[in-house]
Structure formats: structure tokens, C-alpha cells
Amino acid sequence: MIYKKKWSKSLTEVAILTLYVTLINYLKSIQKRWDMANSVSSKFAMCKESMWHYAQNLCKGHKAADLLILMLDTWLSENLPVAFNEELVNEVASLLKGQSWVQSAEVMQATLDKNLIDLIRADDIATMLYWIKRPLEHGEFTTTRLIQTKVQECFVRVATATYINIKQCIVVAATAASNVNVNRSARGTSALVENLPKVDDDIMNCDEQGPHIFSSNKSLSVLNAVLDSLDLYQSAIKPNEMLSANIALSVLKTIRNESRGANYGVIPRCGQPCPMCGCPCTKGIDHVSSSENDEIPHDTYHQPSGLSGTFWSISNELVGKNCVQCTIDDDTIKLNDDKKFPYKEFNKAFPSWAVPTDQDRLPLREYIFAQYQDELADLYNKPKCPSIPHEYSHDIDDIARRIDRMLIKCNVY
Structure with a gap:
């Protein structure tokens, strides 16, 4: 303790100032990390590409159901791989919790x-x-190989489950949209994702085209178009060594993060x-x-x-x-x-x-x-x-x- 050391006043002031500066810098670093992920500017940056596609489609004259289909196609192309990766990481991490090599x-x-x-x-x-x-590197290499084996076991099952879940959401959203008389686009998109561009009554409104555009038996069908996009992007999700290695590293990071401060589990x-x-x-x-x-x-x-x-x-x-x-x-x-x-x-x-x-x-x-x-x-x-x-x-x-x-x-x- 400082007061027990009988330091000079100037030395005590230096010690307190050093502690103060250290704490301030540490708190600033915490704030900076939070801002990078949660600030308004960061949120806009994450949506920059989507907003750019949206503006391009408007300039090309797309509107109503046509514009809605394009926007949902963009949403699927950007988010389906991300959703699959996150689901696979969580699934594998959960399965590994009880593995003997993790706990023993x-x-x-x-x-x-x-x-x-x-x-x-x-x-x-x-x-x-x-x-x-190099025991640390060897441990990570061996652990990553074990995780990769589990990733390969789960890959097809998780990919199929993700596809089925999203397909069900699309069908439910289309059904909800076809059952209302106004704001069909808003009703449909709200069932899929909250951060899509706001549906404008004059640009993406599908009311005048009738509820049939959300059914599957018409030439202009939002449901069919979006399901076709889902099939297209789903077909691109295939097991490969590079993807498995990246997912294995993500799983390892997840396991380590979950273990910090834990008294049981992983x-x-x-x-x-x-x-x-x-x-x-x-x-x-x-x-x-x-x-x-x-x-x-x-x-x-x-x-x-x-x-x-x-x-x-x-x-x-x-x-x-x-x-x-x-x-x-x-x-x-x-x-x-x-x-x-x-x-x-x-x-x-x-x-x-x-x-x-x-x-x-x-x-x-x-x-x-x-x-x-x-x-x-x-x-x-x-x-x-x-x-x-x-x-x-x-x-x-x-x-x-x-x-x-x-x-x-x-x-x-």
C-alpha cells in the first residue's frame, strides 16, 4: 500500500497519476472496441454495400415486386453463408463440450x-x-484437426437444416404478405429480416399487383423468385478444406471464450x-x-x-x-x-x-x-x-x- 511505504509526496503523486493514466487508457480501449462493433457509423459501414445495391436498383428503374425480389436476393446472397457459418460454429462447439480431449x-x-x-x-x-x-503451436494444430473432423461430420446436416429453416421462413412470410390488403411488402420483409431497407410506399409497394404475387402459381412470384435464389446460394455451400479450417479456428475461439471464468462445461x-x-x-x-x-x-x-x-x-x-x-x-x-x-x-x-x-x-x-x-x-x-x-x-x-x-x-x- 502506498501510505505504508512513506514515499515522498512527489513520488506518490507520480504513482497516482500513472495509475490514473493507465485506467483512462484502458477504459478508452474498451470504448473503442465497443464503438467498432456498435456505433452508428459502424452500423452504417456494415450496411454500405446493401445500400449501394439498393440505390443502383432504384436508378435502373426497378420497383414494387421486382425491386422486392432483387433486395431479397441480395439479402440471401450476403447473409446465407454467414448464417450457415455461425450455425455450424455453434453446433460444433456445443457438441465438443462433452468430448474427452477437451476435458481430460x-x-x-x-x-x-x-x-x-x-x-x-x-x-x-x-x-x-x-x-x-513448439508445444503451444502443436496443441493448436492438433486441436484444430480434431475440430475439423467434427466440422466435416456436421457440415451437410447443418447446411440442410439452415436451408430448411430459411425456406420455411420465406414461405411463412409470403403467406403472411398474401393475407393482407395493404403494406404487403412491409409485412413480408418484416418476417425475414429487420435491417432491410425501409419499404417505401411509392417504390416497393406491391399492393396494386394484388396478393397473387406472393403465391407460387403466377409468372411474377416473389415466393418462387426468392426460393430460386435460396436454392442457388445454398448450392454454393459445399465442404472444402479451407472452409473447414476457418470454421475449426472459429470453433476453437468460441470454446476458449466460453471457458473463461467457467467452473464447469468446456x-x-x-x-x-x-x-x-x-x-x-x-x-x-x-x-x-x-x-x-x-x-x-x-x-x-x-x-x-x-x-x-x-x-x-x-x-x-x-x-x-x-x-x-x-x-x-x-x-x-x-x-x-x-x-x-x-x-x-x-x-x-x-x-x-x-x-x-x-x-x-x-x-x-x-x-x-x-x-x-x-x-x-x-x-x-x-x-x-x-x-x-x-x-x-x-x-x-x-x-x-x-x-x-x-x-x-x-x-x-
């Missing part, structure tokens, strides 16, 4: 290791080591790498900043530290132990500023991390460290580990079978 650290670790095994079997060792060196893994061994944190996302009085430090299953390039300060050789074993053996951490901490004070060397105690080992990571010493030495430009623990002599086929059994049991694949 052990299953998520297995999915990461499954990807590494696939790369080893494809003899793509460079990519395998690339992902080990809680993806944190993924922050251990500062010594590089293994990703297995706690729920945002667990460190969830509450001032209930902070949970980062923790993980630890892998051989040399996989992330950690080396002994005297010999420069890659470290073969994991962080838990280093803690048991009372080894020392040497930071870049030459400060030293015993591993038993891991949380002092790295305040946001727990002291390594989890005894669960990662057989695949041990296997990789033992089998690819030459590649690791080249990658980090360090001497190889001279004494590989005999416990690292695993059978990769046995590891793969255990991982596959877990993932199949948990319906991941």
Missing part, C-alpha cells in the same frame, strides 16, 4: 502423442521435433510450456488468472528436459532427466541472469509454476529422447546426453497400441 488432460496428451507417432512412422522426424520444440487445456522441459500445462485454460484468491499454478506431465534443448551448465550436454527426477535429485536451475535455484524451489524460479511432483511418465517422449539423440544434438547444437536412462527403452508399437486403445475408448477417433 490425459486424453489431450494422448492426442498430441498420437500425432507424433504418425510422424515417426512417416519418417518425418524433422516435423516431429518441430512440434516438440475447459480446454492451458498449454503453456514448462520453462525447463517444454511440456504443455495440463490445467484448464486461464486457471492462473481465474481468481486472486484461488490461483492454480501451471503444472504438467514432465518430459526429458533435453527435448526442449535444456542442457547442463558445465558440460553443455542435453539433460536426460525430467523435471520431477531433477527435483528428487535436488538438481539446480540456472537462469539466463545466472541466478540459481534448487529444483525444489521451482515455484520461486518460475512463480507461475508448481514444483514438479507428478510421477506420471511420458513413454513416447522418453522413447524419442533415447532414439533421436543425433537429431536433437543437431537441432540444439549441444552435445548428446551421454547416459540415457535404461527406463527409456520403450517399444513404440506398444506405446501406439496403448494410445489407440485410450483414444478409441474415449471416442476421439
